[in-house]
Amino acid sequence: MLAISGLVSVLLAWSLVTYTGFIKPFFLPTPTSVVSAAVSLFVSGGLIADASASVSRILLGFLVSLAISLPIGILLGVSRMFEAFVKPVIAFVRYIPPSAFIPLAIIWFGIGDSQKIAILVIGIAPYLALLIADAAINTPLELIDAGRALGANRINTIFKVILPSSLPGIWDACRLMIGAGWTFVIIAEIVGASSGLGHLMIESQRFLRTANIFAAIIIIGFLGLITDYFFEITYKLLFPWSEKTHAGIETHYKSV
Amino acid sequence: MLELKHITKVYNTEPRHLVEVISDLTLSVADGEFIALVGPSGCGKTTLLKMVAGLVPQTSGEIFLDKQAVSSPGKERGIIFQNFSLFPWLTVRDNIAFGLNLCKMDKQKKETAVNRYLRITGLEKFASFYPRNLSGGMQQRVAVARTLANNPRLLLMDEPFGSLDEQTRSLMQEFLIELWEKERKTVIFVTHDVREAIFLADTVYVTTPRPLAIKQKFAIPFARPRSHALKLTKEFFDWETRVAHAIATDFGE
Numbered sequence: 419m420l421a422i423s424g425l426v427s428v429l430l431a432w433s434l435v436t437y438t439g440f441i442k443p444f445f446l447p448t449p450t451s452v453v454s455a456a457v458s459l460f461v462s463g464g465l466i467a468d469a470s471a472s473v474s475r476i477l478l479g480f481l482v483s484l485a486i487s488l489p490i491g492i493l494l495g496v497s498r499m500f501e502a503f504v505k506p507v508i509a510f511v512r513y514i515p516p517s518a519f520i521p522l523a524i525i526w527f528g529i530g531d532s533q534k535i536a537i538l539v540i541g542i543a544p545y546l547a548l549l550i551a552d553a554a555i556n557t558p559l560e561l562i563d564a565g566r567a568l569g570a571n572r573i574n575t576i577f578k579v580i581l582p583s584s585l586p587g588i589w590d591a592c593r594l595m596i597g598a599g600w601t602f603v604i605i606a607e608i609v610g611a612s613s614g615l616g617h618l619m620i621e622s623q624r625f626l627r628t629a630n631i632f633a634a635i636i637i638i639g640f641l642g643l644i645t646d647y648f649f650e651i652t653y654k655l656l657f658p659w660s661e662k663t664h665a666g667i668e669t670h671y672k673s674v
Numbered sequence: 675m676l677e678l679k680h681i682t683k684v685y686n687t688e689p690r691h692l693v694e695v696i697s698d699l700t701l702s703v704a705d706g707e708f709i710a711l712v713g714p715s716g717c718g719k720t721t722l723l724k725m726v727a728g729l730v731p732q733t734s735g736e737i738f739l740d741k742q743a744v745s746s747p748g749k750e751r752g753i754i755f756q757n758f759s760l761f762p763w764l765t766v767r768d769n770i771a772f773g774l775n776l777c778k779m780d781k782q783k784k785e786t787a788v789n790r791y792l793r794i795t796g797l798e799k800f801a802s803f804y805p806r807n808l809s810g811g812m813q814q815r816v817a818v819a820r821t822l823a824n825n826p827r828l829l830l831m832d833e834p835f836g837s838l839d840e841q842t843r844s845l846m847q848e849f850l851i852e853l854w855e856k857e858r859k860t861v862i863f864v865t866h867d868v869r870e871a872i873f874l875a876d877t878v879y880v881t882t883p884r885p886l887a888i889k890q891k892f893a894i895p896f897a898r899p900r901s902h903a904l905k906l907t908k909e910f911f912d913w914e915t916r917v918a919h920a921i922a923t924d925f926g927e
Contacts, residue, residue: 558759560755560757560759561759561761563724563727563729563753563755563759564753564755564759564760564761565761565772566729566747567727567728567729567747567751567752567753567821568749568752568772568773568776568820568821568824569747569748569749569773569776569777569824570776574776578772578776579761582761582763582764583761583762583763585763657763658804659762659763659764659804659805659806660762661762661806
């Protein structure tokens with residue numbers, strides 16, 4: 419209930435400033451014109467094509483990032499020697515904005531999917547590796563000791579203690595970085611692309627179709643909501659053993 | 675026979691600041707003997723158990739189990755921690771099977787061993803539970819079962835019942851003593867509860883804190899099997915007073 423009323427109050431404020439003519443439709447179109455823009459984009463098929471182009475880029479870019487970051491992150495969390503070797507490289511890449519690589523990526527890969535995926539990987543992989551390393555490092559020492567005392571060797575300790583212990587943290591990191599993926603894909607599509615929601619926005623801007631830009635933004639918001647919901651549900655399904663609480667501070671301070 | 679010879683442990687906490695936590699400790703434990711180390715809390719006793727388990731190296735001195743030097747973890751030495759340290763992502767059954775799953779072992783045999791310890795610890799009904807859904811006493815029984823399933827000869831217990839409430843603790847002591855009567859493992863039991871030490875052990879060693887050293891040795895004469903009623907006798911109370919006095923008096927007095 420509270421979740422819906424949060425969105426409704428934003429919608430109310432938006433209606434108030436647009437229908438009254440307080441803000442001109444050129445800058446902020448009315449909710450109805452955004453909906454009708456979305457509907458006509460949907461009917462023409464452009465919206466679905468662009469949205470699925472962006473989504474598939476994010477998914478692919480994310481999966482490539484995960485494939486790179488998982489082993490590197492776990493090794494970072496496990497080995498101080500590997501950490502000393504790799505961490506400066508990651509720190510260096512991490513502080514360069516991924517958008518700074520776009521011109522280079524266009525020279526190397528053109529403006530197709532592979533260029534978008536390259537930008538996504540540059541943006542996601544270093545952070546994901548560090549988040550995974552953090553999850554691995556937080557494995558309680560006692561569990562590692564318990565495993566060793568029960569006969570676990572180095573490999574057993576990594577695969578049977580550290581990895582399962584850090585999976586919930588890794589899952590949360592995935593949720594976070596898929597969200598960040600939108601930032602990178604939209605920038606890459608705005609700079610140079612022939613499809614995708616970013617492309618739709620920059621095209622709409624050229625033709626001053628403000629409502630279309632809003633339609634695209636709102637679609638991204640909804641896709642984000644769905645993604646979040648997906649991770650929340652899968653988290654509960656995959657890690658029924660986790661003690662993570664969703665109770666919130668209100669439960670501890672009931673009286674007003 | 676477990677022999678600790680002149681064990682010393684020094685931690686290098688910060689540059690030029692060395693902390694000696696164990697000082698020249700010599701101790702031998704016979705096969706099937708149940709000993710208790712009792713004394714004020716400090717990190718020395720936990721460190722000592724971890725050394726015997728092979729998890730922490732000593733600074734100097736040697737540890738022998740049946741004349742074999744101990745330098746790394748081994749299945750013949752099982753350790754049980756105060757905080758249970760169960761793997762939260764594994765069910766009770768899989769926690770108990772953890773050690774068995776690491777070695778190549780006949781599936782049928784594995785199953786039999788796990789079922790046996792589920793039964794001994796009274797956890798059959800909770801086999802598919804995750805640790806988070808169990809009470810403290812049950813969690814510690816899982817930890818005991820997990821260690822026993824590996825069939826160690828030496829059991830190292832680090833204040834295993836320290837975080838349990840009084841009633842559960844009492845029940846767990848009886849559970850342990852019954853188990854020990856059956857299996858007769860060699861046990862080193864660390865506690866700061868004098869009554870617990872006297873009730874369980876054949877030999878009680880009173881230790882000093884920081885650095886850890888043996889202060890006094892008491893051979894507890896009570897016959898076995900022992901039951902809860904023992905704790906209410908005058909003899910038990912006398913022993914309690916004697917050991918408590920040894921703890922309270924300053925070293926060198």
